[in-house]
Structure formats: structure tokens, C-alpha cells
Amino acid sequence: MCLSIPDKLLEKYSSASMYLDELKILGCTLLHGIDVKDMHEDSFLKAQRFDRIIFNFPHAGHYVGLHEHDDELILMHQKLLCDFFSSARCLLSENGEIHVSHKDGHPFYKWGIRDSAKERGLILKEMVEFQKEDYPGYENKRGGDIMSNLTFPLGNMSFTFKFSLSKHLEDN
Ligand SMILES: C[S@@+](CC[C@H](N)C(=O)[O-])C[C@H]1O[C@@H](n2cnc3c(N)ncnc32)[C@H](O)[C@@H]1O
Numbered sequence: 001m002c003l004s005i006p007d008k009l010l011e012k013y014s015s016a017s018m019y020l021d022e023l024k025i026l027g028c029t030l031l032h033g034i035d036v037k038d039m040h041e042d043s044f045l046k047a048q049r050f051d052r053i054i055f056n057f058p059h060a061g062h063y064v065g066l067h068e069h070d071d072e073l074i075l076m077h078q079k080l081l082c083d084f085f086s087s088a089r090c091l092l093s094e095n096g097e098i099h100v101s102h103k104d105g106h107p108f109y110k111w112g113i114r115d116s117a118k119e120r121g122l123i124l125k126e127m128v129e130f131q132k133e134d135y136p137g138y139e140n141k142r143g144g145d146i147m148s149n150l151t152f153p154l155g156n157m158s159f160t161f162k163f164s165l166s167k168h169l170e171d172n
Contacts, residue, residue, distance in 0.1 A: 001031040001039070012148035013141065037083035040090035049093040055084060056101040056135075061144040069107040077111045085120040089165060098122065098163045101130045105157035113161055122163040130158035 002009065009016045009032070023030055031044065036055065039045050060076035067073065081100075088098050102113055114124055132138060132154065142150045 001034045001045075003033065003035060005032050012143075012145075014149050019137075036087060037080070038087055040087045045091060048091065049096070050091050051093050051096045052099060053088045053091060053096070054099045054101075055088075056138075057140055058084060058100065058102065059143060062142065062146040064146075074107065074110050078116065081111055081113055081116045082120065085117050085122060085163075089120055089122060092165055094165070096164065097125065099160050100163070101158060101160045103155060103158050105155060108157075117161070117163045121166045123166045124161060125164050126162040127159050128162070130154065130160050 004012060006020070009020075020030065031042070034042060034045070036058075058077070058080055060073065060080045063073070084100075085098070092098065098117075100113065102108065102111070104113075117124065132140070139151055140154060142148055142152050
């Protein structure tokens with residue numbers, strides 16, 4: 001599932017075609033043009049419930065003149081996370097989990113991933129160090145519209161946050 005339509009995806013990522021073919025051979029359902037902020041309203045997705053919803057390194061995009069430590073960009077990242085959690089929780093099975101891989105160092109901790117999930121009725125079950133080796137063939141990419149195909153340093157503060165539905169919203 002991804003935001004970009006196929007033509008745009010092929011334009012942005014040099015190996016996209018190879019990976020799309022491989023996913024098709026594996027029998028995966030590929031959905032394009034899906035915005036994580038309102039994916040629960042998609043006609044196909046809303047009829048499903050998922051055991052795992054995974055978003056590796058969400059990022060609201062790169063903009064000329066805006067840097068990662070700028071409040072304006074941090075607010076955009078916060079909104080992306082909030083809206084993603086609100087939408088993803090609607091699609092989770094009862095014991096499902098939302099996994100978000102994210103850098104937790106400066107300035108990324110300012111995105112407030114834990115509070116954002118908590119406010120949307122999700123509890124942090126576990127937080128584990130992100131290991132790229134767990135995803136054979138995966139290369140993290142910048143995405144967005146500027147130099148999308150480039151990778152970015154993961155550093156030593158990248159974690160996978162695992163959230164599940166809180167049974168009692170009032171306990172959060
Ligand atoms: C830093 S890239 C990470 C890409 C990839 N998940 C990875 O781990 O290499 C951030 C990704 O978030 C996606 N993204 C940002 N806003 C989105 C939205 N509203 N809906 C769906 N995807 C979004 C971008 O398309 C981009 O691919």
C-alpha cells in the first residue's frame with residue numbers, strides 16, 4: 001500500500017518496478033494512492049481487519065527552506081502521525097498491532113510518537129531497536145518529492161514502536 005500512483009512510484013524509485021513485480025509474484029495485493037490519514041475510508045480497506053499495520057519511517061516530506069528542527073515541519077510530522085494512528089486503529093483486528101519505525105533522537109523525539117498514539121487509544125506494548133537486517137532486501141528511502149530514491153542514516157536511535165488497542169480508553 002502506498003501513497004504514489006504507479007507512474008509516480010517508478011519515477012521516484014529506481015528499483016520500484018522490480019519490487020512491484022516481485023510482490024505481484026508473491027500474491028500481494030498492491031494498493032496505490034492510499035493516504036494513511038484516511039485509509040480507513042478506502043472501500044477495500046474498510047472491509048478488512050489487519051493483525052499488523054506497519055509504517056517504516058513516516059515523514060511528512062521535504063521542503064526547500066524547511067529543516068528537520070523547524071517547528072513548522074515538526075508540526076506536519078505530528079499531524080501525519082496523529083492522523084495515521086486515528087485511521088490505522090479503525091483497521092486493526094482485536095489483538096492487532098501497529099508497528100512504526102522511527103528515529104527517537106533529536107529532533108525526532110519532538111514528534112511525540114508515544115503521546116500521539118496514547119491520545120488515540122493505543123498502548124505502547126514494546127519498543128525494539130530497529131534492525132534493517134530483519135527486512136531482507138529493504139533499503140530505507142527518503143521518499144517525498146526531493147531526491148526520493150536516496151537512503152538516509154538510521155543512526156543508533158532508530159526503534160520499532162509496537163502499539164495495540166487499549167481496551168480501556170479512560171486508562172490512557
Ligand atoms: C522517509 S520515507 C520512508 C519510506 C519507506 N517507508 C522506507 O522505510 O524507506 C516517508 C514515507 O512516508 C510516506 N508518506 C508521507 N505522508 C503520507 C501519507 N499521508 N500517506 C501515505 N504515505 C505517506 C511518503 O510517501 C514516504 O514514502
